[in-house]
Amino acid sequence: MPARTMGLSLSNEDPIEAAAAMEIPFFSLYNERIGEILDAVDRLRDLKVTKEGIQLPTIVVVGDQSSGKSSVLESLAGISLPRGQGICTRVPLIMRLQGSHYRGSEPEFYLEYQGKTVPTSEQGIPKAINTGTDEIAGKQKGVSDNPITLVVKKRGVPDLTLVDLPGITRVPVHGQPEDIYEQISKIIMEYITPKETIILNVLSATVDFPTCESIRMSRAVDKSGERTLAVVTKADKAPEGLLEKVTADDVNIGLGYVCVRNRIGTESYEEARAAEASLFEAHPLLSMIDKSMVGIPVLAQKLVKIQASIIGKCLPEIIKKIDEKHTQNVSELNTLPRKLNNIAEAMEVFVKVIGSAKESLARLLLRGEYDEFLDDKTMHCPARIVELLDEYSQQLHYRSSSLPRGEYDDKTMHCPPQILELPDDLPQHCSAYAILPDEYSQPSPSQSSSLQRGEYDEYSQQLRYKSSLAEEESSKNTLFLMEEIAVLEESSRLALPNFLPRPAFRTILKQKLKGVAQTPFEFTRKVWNYIEGVVIRILVGHSESYPQLQTSCRRAAYNLITKMRERSYSYVQEMVEMETIADYTSNPEYMNTWHDLMKYQEPLLQILNGNSFNTQLEIPGFDRMEVLHLKVLSKKVEQAFDMKMRVTAYWKIVMLRLVDNLALHLLISMKNLVNEEMEAEIVKEFMGGNGGGLERLFEESTAVANKREKLNGSINLLKESKDVLAQVMDRIALESVHGHVE
Numbered sequence: 001m002p003a004r005t006m007g008l009s010l011s012n013e014d015p016i017e018a019a020a021a022m023e024i025p026f027f028s029l030y031n032e033r034i035g036e037i038l039d040a041v042d043r044l045r046d047l048k049v050t051k052e053g054i055q056l057p058t059i060v061v062v063g064d065q066s067s068g069k070s071s072v073l074e075s076l077a078g079i080s081l082p083r084g085q086g087i088c089t090r091v092p093l094i095m096r097l098q099g100s101h102y103r104g105s106e107p108e109f110y111l112e113y114q115g116k117t118v119p120t121s122e123q124g125i126p127k128a129i130n131t132g133t134d135e136i137a138g139k140q141k142g143v144s145d146n147p148i149t150l151v152v153k154k155r156g157v158p159d160l161t162l163v164d165l166p167g168i169t170r171v172p173v174h175g176q177p178e179d180i181y182e183q184i185s186k187i188i189m190e191y192i193t194p195k196e197t198i199i200l201n202v203l204s205a206t207v208d209f210p211t212c213e214s215i216r217m218s219r220a221v222d223k224s225g226e227r228t229l230a231v232v233t234k235a236d237k238a239p240e241g242l243l244e245k246v247t248a249d250d251v252n253i254g255l256g257y258v259c260v261r262n263r264i265g266t267e268s269y270e271e272a273r274a275a276e277a278s279l280f281e282a283h284p285l286l287s288m289i290d291k292s293m294v295g296i297p298v299l300a301q302k303l304v305k306i307q308a309s310i311i312g313k314c315l316p317e318i319i320k321k322i323d324e325k326h327t328q329n330v331s332e333l334n335t336l337p338r339k340l341n342n343i344a345e346a347m348e349v350f351v352k353v354i355g356s357a358k359e360s361l362a363r364l365l366l367r368g369e370y371d372e373f374l375d376d377k378t379m380h381c382p383a384r385i386v387e388l389l390d391e392y393s394q395q396l397h398y399r400s401s402s403l404p405r406g407e408y409d410d411k412t413m414h415c416p417p418q419i420l421e422l423p424d425d426l427p428q429h430c431s432a433y434a435i436l437p438d439e440y441s442q443p444s445p446s447q448s449s450s451l452q453r454g455e456y457d458e459y460s461q462q463l464r465y466k467s468s469l470a471e472e473e474s475s476k477n478t479l480f481l482m483e484e485i486a487v488l489e490e491s492s493r494l495a496l497p498n499f500l501p502r503p504a505f506r507t508i509l510k511q512k513l514k515g516v517a518q519t520p521f522e523f524t525r526k527v528w529n530y531i532e533g534v535v536i537r538i539l540v541g542h543s544e545s546y547p548q549l550q551t552s553c554r555r556a557a558y559n560l561i562t563k564m565r566e567r568s569y570s571y572v573q574e575m576v577e578m579e580t581i582a583d584y585t586s587n588p589e590y591m592n593t594w595h596d597l598m599k600y601q602e603p604l605l606q607i608l609n610g611n612s613f614n615t616q617l618e619i620p621g622f623d624r625m626e627v628l629h630l631k632v633l634s635k636k637v638e639q640a641f642d643m644k645m646r647v648t649a650y651w652k653i654v655m656l657r658l659v660d661n662l663a664l665h666l667l668i669s670m671k672n673l674v675n676e677e678m679e680a681e682i683v684k685e686f687m688g689g690n691g692g693g694l695e696r697l698f699e700e701s702t703a704v705a706n707k708r709e710k711l712n713g714s715i716n717l718l719k720e721s722k723d724v725l726a727q728v729m730d731r732i733a734l735e736s737v738h739g740h741v742e
């Protein structure tokens with residue numbers, strides 16, 4: 001029996017005792033049952049509990065190609081593994097050595113892969129592994145991350161589970177695929193990244209350690225080296241400088257180095273171990289290396305200790321995680337929609353879905369309770385609608401701050417030169433004039449007099465010079481009272497001069513309304529687009545488990561919002577039209593504002609009559625205004641001023657109505673949508689021709705069926721894992737009370 005006779009020192013120093021001697025508090029409880037615990041962990045590995053995101057403590061063997069990984073495993077297990085010069089290991093090989101609690105008289109060897117178990121003999125192992133590898137990764141030189149498990153049950157071998165990974169190579173050889181490096185690196189990184197993994201880095205004594213790819217990779221995931229142990233192979237081939245290499249520790253190996261000499265050629269295991277022992281005993285250079293750092297037996301002991309330590313460290317966490325995940329999956333399974341079997345059940349679900357969606361929408365849109373969506377501000381509906389309303393109100397004010405220049409459909413609304421004695425394009429100049437820099441913003445004394453005489457050419461050239469810069473602001477600013485005077489002129493008729501012609505007032509008002517008429521439509525469109533998003537999201541969310549219903553919900557929401565939007569457009573149309581056909585308010589604010597504004601007529605007349613040093617008039621709510629241009633038009637100034645102030649006072653009321661009425665209209669529309677119309681529309685859609693009716697709810701969606709299956713699978717797996725661990729823990733607990741149960 002090679003393993004017994006090869007002197008793995010298992011008989012001299014029991015690795016289990018050694019592990020117990022480490023004084024790992026958790027482990028001390030379990031030391032006598034380490035084999036069983038390891039077995040339980042291996043069973044969890046078989047169950048693929050890692051699929052559930054639960055990492056298991058694992059010792060992973062990595063190394064550059066042909067560094068001697070398989071040879072090290074062979075030496076540890078006392079068996080033959082495929083060995084060679086090019087790529088040999090092409091799939092992860094999980095090697096499970098079970099010695100301490102194996103009671104059979106003959107050793108047992110078998111492979112497990114692709115769901116099958118293949119018994120083999122000690123001699124047949126290399127061939128069986130090669131066959132399995134070919135089956136998993138193809139006969140070429142390709143690699144795969146699908147593992148083969150080799151179980152070795154043999155008295156005397158250490159209780160160890162190690163994973164051998166394909167060797168890393170930069171350059172493809174022996175017909176390997178071009179991306180072999182990427183493929184192998186991916187497999188290795190997958191195995192060595194979890195913090196529960198111990199990295200057994202196999203380094204050949206013949207190479208410079210810092211140049212090893214395996215070192216680069218293990219350092220990438222374990223910078224300080226606290227979970228890396230180095231095995232230096234081929235000590236016999238490069239004894240020079242080995243002592244310095246392992247003592248200098250240039251590559252940060254936290255768990256230390258063990259130098260070994262593996263089996264060479266056709267040597268037997270006994271011969272190999274004996275040769276190793278005498279090499280480190282007698283070689284002038286190798287004998288200098290401390291005995292705690294040489295030989296396969298030392299490596300076996302170290303690994304057993306390390307394994308005991310990580311299992312001790314990880315087990316409580318594993319038990320906790322399995323438990324949590326199990327509970328979580330069970331409750332997720334319970335939230336899945338149940339399978340419906342008859343009309344009554346389908347009706348119950350339908351009513352429930354619609355009811356809960358309706359309640360959510362009522363909370364969000366009508367009551368402003370957004371606790372379901374605390375972190376998602378887009379669902380804080382009243383606040384978002386108020387934002388849109390504020391924006392609408394600002395737009396209205398901005399767009400109505402002056403008569404829209406250039407938007408007169410009728411030529412007669414242009415300031416007529418024969419009346420004003422100004423050039424045709426004066427409105428453009430006037431606008432520019434209002435915002436020109438100082439040197440242009442006011443006519444010089446000579447320009448002023450030219451203007452008054454009706455000589456505008458030179459001045460208008462300068463004004464034109466700056467008018468392009470003034471484009472944006474020009475819509476806001478017009479020469480004070482000029483528009484009113486122009487409109488009054490156009491409305492002249494045979495009447496007493498001190499009566500304000502109503503048509504003039506209404507003309508100005510209509511112009512202002514025309515300037516803002518699009519704004520409420522734009523606002524209405526925006527609000528309904530927003531509400532549409534909210535309604536669809538809620539309906540889709542509540543019917544998530546019933547895709548058959550979801551489609552009808554989407555269609556119903558779309559139809560409904562289209563209908564609501566159109567209704568609102570009609571309302572807006574009527575609202576604007578009402579303002580156009582009549583000028584009326586009972587709001588006393590109108591008269592108050594007008595009175596307040598009229599107080600500024602006197603200062604204006606003072607300026608125009610030359611009784612004031614000012615050339616500008618300041619009225620609250622208006623920009624500071626140049627008024628000298630009005631001197632030549634004094635006939636109409638008083639009437640124009642009165643009209644402007646009336647329009648200003650009345651416009652405030654109109655604006656308020658445009659905002660308030662639309663806001664109230666939207667509130668009642670949302671209420672109707674949620675409380676009255678939504679349900680009926682969904683029923684119509686779902687029960688009607690397109691929806692397919694309640695029977696459609698009997699069909700379980702593939703997504704739900706898949707999820708149910710996945711959850712059930714996962715719950716079974718976790719349950720089995722829990723049982724596996726519970727069994728071993730119960731035995732340990734029992735033993736700690738009653739002594740050994742054999």
Ligand SMILES: Nc1nc2c(ncn2[C@@H]2O[C@H](COP(=O)(O)OP(=O)(O)OP(=O)(O)O)[C@@H](O)[C@H]2O)c(=O)[nH]1
Nearest residue numbers: 065066067068069070071084088089167234261262
């Ligand atoms: N002289 C000597 N040769 C060794 C030693 N260890 C391994 N070898 C030889 O090195 C070669 C490669 O060894 P393997 O164990 O196949 O190396 P590997 O890292 O598993 O190879 P891949 O899986 O292909 O990456 C084989 O020919 C071994 O016999 C050793 O300690 N001394």
